[in-house]
Amino acid sequence: MLALSHHPFLRHLPPPLSSSSSSLPSFLTPNSVKRFGAVRASMDQPAAASQVMGFPHLPPPHRDLMVDLLSTIEARLGPHLLPSVVPSDVLSFQGQGGASRGALDIRSGGQDSSVDFILESWLHCKVPSGSLNITTLFAFLKASTDAPHLLMEFIQGSPTSLILFMDLLPRKDLVLHPDYLDEFYQNTNVDKVRQELENVPQVLPYRSSSLYIRSVLSPTAVAVQINCGAEGESAMEEIMRVQLDSVAKEIMRIWLDKCARSIKQLGETERADLLRRDTLIKNKTVEIDLAANLPRLFGPDVANRVVEAIQKAYRI
């Protein structure tokens, strides 16, 4: 939920609704969403497993990729996460008339974990061109390490077009900290992974219209649009199942191996600086991304509920 802001699909959205319905269809209740998740998730799902993993509206290659990514996070970090405390009317929600639907779960890391929280969500909304599906995985670390956070966001505007962001979000000013740049970006070869995807002919660089969000991203961020043309549904499926699948999983592997378990003794000032920077990122991205756009998708009541749940988890 970092990169929703101002992307082209939002132009097609209706103006904010004045109220919203809270009656959910049965397939969007938390229990049924859990059931969907079981299709591809690990057999021995931990008790705290993600409650958003159903993805009832996603095209199959998008759904399979997200289920694989969330299952991997689950398998590696699940045992160290606390159960969700997100209220059920945020775990799944919908706008008036049911044209817009969403699910969001946030789980905090336990005391033994470097994870601050993991946010997983999907948003689905009908637009004149078809439907818009946005899936997000956002893993934030505590100040017990200075290792980068993880961001993955896939914004599918049609079966043939996708905007995506995948990044290890730096927690320090990289200009002032070239050692940090070396440790997490140069030595992990994460830029080569980015290049693999950008070498695909249908893939073009994409810039968020928010300069702040551009600033938050690392110099190795994958920020691209994939357009396969009107007839390109099978080409998009192929890219998602092959190149994007491989690149997304490799970025997650790098984050899980080099960042998620990292522990570093930070000095008091360094820790305070880190927390100040993390808090600003949380504040600004909620302001730019969610507070600005969720009301248009879901009406003000639902949007407020969702933003409040996020702010509570973000402790801002």
Added chain:
Amino acid sequence: MLALSHHPFLRHLPPPLSSSSSSLPSFLTPNSVKRFGAVRASMDQPAAASQVMGFPHLPPPHRDLMVDLLSTIEARLGPHLLPSVVPSDVLSFQGQGGASRGALDIRSGGQDSSVDFILESWLHCKVPSGSLNITTLFAFLKASTDAPHLLMEFIQGSPTSLILFMDLLPRKDLVLHPDYLDEFYQNTNVDKVRQELENVPQVLPYRSSSLYIRSVLSPTAVAVQINCGAEGESAMEEIMRVQLDSVAKEIMRIWLDKCARSIKQLGETERADLLRRDTLIKNKTVEIDLAANLPRLFGPDVANRVVEAIQKAYRI
């Protein structure tokens, strides 16, 4: 001289030479170089005028653009600059055999100026595909302001291909300082200027292979390659004379109006942080860019001389 590093043309360069000639052909002596500059420079050139403005090897559209840019800087800032103290064997220099030539001038700002120094240079070198011409304008500000520095670098590998960087280089971590981002990047509309150039069909985004250099650039940096194909010489000339000319001059105007004369009372810690960051940028860019590449172009002796002159002006 920020973005020389690792660009594709350097693949064609010979390995480092073991020595270099110091005898310069007459057209490369400082006086004759001054004469070339007079062709387009202002009639009443200030006494401290740039000594690199001749550009004897540049294709005309590239030369005209650089002469216009340097003349504008000259007209606005020249009266507040001190005379050059760069030694004559750095004001112009060449590699063994004369296949590589260059000129570099650095002038410091006077006491009444926010300018720390202005670096202007050109490098010319024969490569198997023709010739490589690199022109640079780098304007660094003092800590009497926190306003961005100016970078303009044009790397022309052939009459039909160009890589270029133009940016207002941020002096603060933009994630921690959204107000700074608003002041110099959002409110100046500099991103719209960038978009104008990127909308030209032959223009594609370009990434430096150095992650550090990518980190130094702002989120509105123009970092592009222009390829006009084998027969595209007139298309390149047109782009350089119309779109690039307009965009480069507008970026310089923004910098001259909003940054170059800016004065801001900074707190002691803020000033120290700024200086630490500036020093790191100077150190790292010399290390990544010049110390790594100049010896290959000009041999170690000339390269050392040039790097020493720069380090002296940079006070690093």
